[in-house]
Amino acid sequence: MPDALPPDQPNAARRRWMAVLARADIDELGDRLGALPPYRVLRGPEAGLVMVRGRTGGGGAPFNLGEMTTTRCTVRTDTGFVGHAYVAGRNERLAQLAALADALLQDPIQQDRLLEDVIEPLAATQQARRDTVAAKAAATRVQFFAMRNMRS
Amino acid sequence: MAYVTVKGGEQAIDNAHAWLAEERRGDRTVQELTLAQIEQQLGRSVDRAMGEGSLYDRELAALAVKQAQGDLIEAAFLLRAYRTTLPRFAHSLPIETATMQIRRRISAVFKDLPGGQVLGPTYDYTHRLLDFDMAHSDARTSDEAVSTMPRVPDILGHEGLIEPDGNGEAEPGDLTRQPLSFPATRDVRLQALARGDEGFLLALGYSTQRGYGGTHPFAGEIRMGEVAVEIEPPELGFAIDIGDITVTECQMVNQFKGSKTTPPQFTRGYGLVFGFCERKAMAMALVDRAMRAEELGEEVTAPAQNVEFVLYHSDNIEATGFVEHLKLPHYVDFQSELQNVRRLQREVALTAERAEAVCGQDTPPPLAGGSWGQGAVPPSSPLPPTSSREGRGRFSP
Incomplete structure (x- = not known):
């Protein structure tokens, strides 16, 4: 199934919604998707591992840091769209719903509505969470003075 | 390996594990820990188990910490064992x-x-002072x-x-x-x-x-x-x-x-x-x-x-x-060592008797003869690589 996206940025939109779905709260995603259309599970949901890599010195050659659990799922809607999901952790239901959402979002007829009703609100929740952390971090920002400077 | 297979003791082992489970749970009038509590409130333990277990999964690490009664090396061990049951889907791009x-x-x-x-x-x-209040600090935030x-x-x-x-x-x-x-x-x-x-x-x-x-x-x-x-x-x-x-x-x-x-x-x-x-x-x-x-x-x-x-x-x-394999049965090994020591002691005693008989002198018996050292080498120890032994002399400051 071809991506329903312009060829100049073939995957940018899809990458964004997949990133949002991977971080979604399962209950919120379920609520926002509402009644699910008919679909078939092609693979999974199954738990497995991803070997996380870092870079030597932060920017150099890659090395293997350690593994993380990941759950993947692939579904096909009755309308013929195939959706994939890889999500951190072992939540099989989240992987399945994320894969279904990925399939539905590729349907040009549904895409705008789903972006507005599902992805944007989830993204807002996630951004709010990040903002809270950033604000807490900012409250611990310090200005150290060397003793010599303290006199001036 | 230097330990031997043994059989028997099934009932004792079952009983030991049952008692372990009881000990792990502790006093049943005290509320049982939930995984969420461990994950949230013992986060540093969870982090360490994940790091040394080389498996990032906070919930599993919390379970491992709970099952191991807070023994973090045991918890890391449980995570390492668990990871072998999962297929690897991919490796990540290097994290930024x-x-x-x-x-x-x-x-x-x-x-x-x-x-x-x-x-x-x-x-x-x-201040590294025990905080007997453990006051709940409200998280402060900044606008910037x-x-x-x-x-x-x-x-x-x-x-x-x-x-x-x-x-x-x-x-x-x-x-x-x-x-x-x-x-x-x-x-x-x-x-x-x-x-x-x-x-x-x-x-x-x-x-x-x-x-x-x-x-x-x-x-x-x-x-x-x-x-x-x-x-x-x-x-x-x-x-x-x-x-x-x-x-x-x-x-x-x-x-x-x-x-x-x-x-x-x-x-x-x-x-x-x-x-x-x-x-x-x-x-x-x-x-x-x-x-x-x-x-x-x-x-x-x-x-x-x-x-x-x-x-x-x-x-x-x-x-x-x-280190802990030393707990496993080494009965046969030890029996041979025991025979070795008995033989050596007999030889030492014999030598001393002969020396006394010949010279009538009061020389101390030659303890720790050359053959002692050979018997005392860890029998067929599987791990330490021979190559690392060469480096040992270099460690002295």
């Missing part, structure tokens, strides 16, 4: 710590570094957010004062697939350190500060926070973001006199670990730098500089396996 959502970021070398110093949820500057933060090596790097990260996109070695072999390249060393025992690395890092392979370290930067993990599944053909993990990174900056080919500049040791494990990240960076001694033309004299010594002993799962 430069784009981390910062929770903590400090530098001991620049007080006014771009992006500022962010203390985050730290124990630094606490923390923005992107350049990495300290990049700041120094512009002036050519510090060695660059280097490059290369070679497929890194993987200790979960290939056993450790030597010479071990830096990618393999970093993997081993990342899953190594915090206590062991801490002691080794400390030893370098005390002069056993000193590197004059400065904590160039320590940062902790969340980074996105991306993989490129073949069925998609492009990279996707699968979620965030918490990591701690340490850039240790070290003096370097320079060599024939390299001008004097700062060198670096690198630490990167799962979760908020600052002490481990710092120790890892110290030991990483120490192990680069040979590469940088420094004399290899100390344990922390000896790559084989460090890597063969940093893994606490292997270490606990070999």
Whole structure:
């Protein structure tokens, strides 16, 4: 199934919604998707591992840091769209719903509505969470003075 | 192996395990711990189990901590065992710590570094007094957010004062697939350190500060926070973001006199670990730098500089396996040792009797004869590699 996206940025939109779905709260995603259309599970949901890599010195050659659990799922809607999901952790239901959402979002007829009703609100929740952390971090920002400077 | 198979004792073993379960649960009038409580309120234990278990999954790590009654090496062991039951889907693209959502970021070398110093949820500057109130601190926030933060090596790097990260996109070695072999390249060393025992690395890092392979370290930067993990599944053909993990990174900056080919500049040791494990990240960076001694033309004299010594002993799962295997039945071995000692004692007594009979002199019997040592060698010990024994003489300061 071809991506329903312009060829100049073939995957940018899809990458964004997949990133949002991977971080979604399962209950919120379920609520926002509402009644699910008919679909078939092609693979999974199954738990497995991803070997996380870092870079030597932060920017150099890659090395293997350690593994993380990941759950993947692939579904096909009755309308013929195939959706994939890889999500951190072992939540099989989240992987399945994320894969279904990925399939539905590729349907040009549904895409705008789903972006507005599902992805944007989830993204807002996630951004709010990040903002809270950033604000807490900012409250611990310090200005150290060397003793010599303290006199001036 | 030097231990022997035994049979029997099933009932006793069942009873022991039942009692263990009872002990683990403790007094049933006390509420049972939930995994969420462990994950949320014993986060540092969870982080350490994940790091040394080399498996990032907070919920599983919480379960491991609970099942192990808080024994973190046992918890790491449980996670290592669990991971073998799962297939590996992919490896990630290298995580970009430069784009981390910062929770903590400090530098001991620049007080006014771009992006500022962010203390985050730290124990630094606490009084280390037991807080009998354990008052619930309300989280305070600030209106201004923390923005992107350049990495300290990049700041120094512009002036050519510090060695660059280097490059290369070679497929890194993987200790979960290939056993450790030597010479071990830096990618393999970093993997081993990342899953190594915090206590062991801490002691080794400390030893370098005390002069056993000193590197004059400065904590160039320590940062902790969340980074996105991306993989490129073949069925998609492009990279996707699968979620965030918490990591701690340490850039240790070290003096370097320079060599024939390299001008004097700062060198670096690198630490990167799962979760908020600052002490481990710092120790890892110290030991990483120490192990680069040979590469940088420094004399290899100390344990922390000896790559084989460090890597063969940093893994606490292997270490606990070999130390604790001593509990397994060694009955046959010990019987042969016992016979050995009895024979030697008889020989010594006999020699003494003869000497007395011949000379009538009062010479002390020659204790600890030459043959004693042969019998006392650990019988067919499977682990310590013969090659590491050659290095042993070098450890003396």
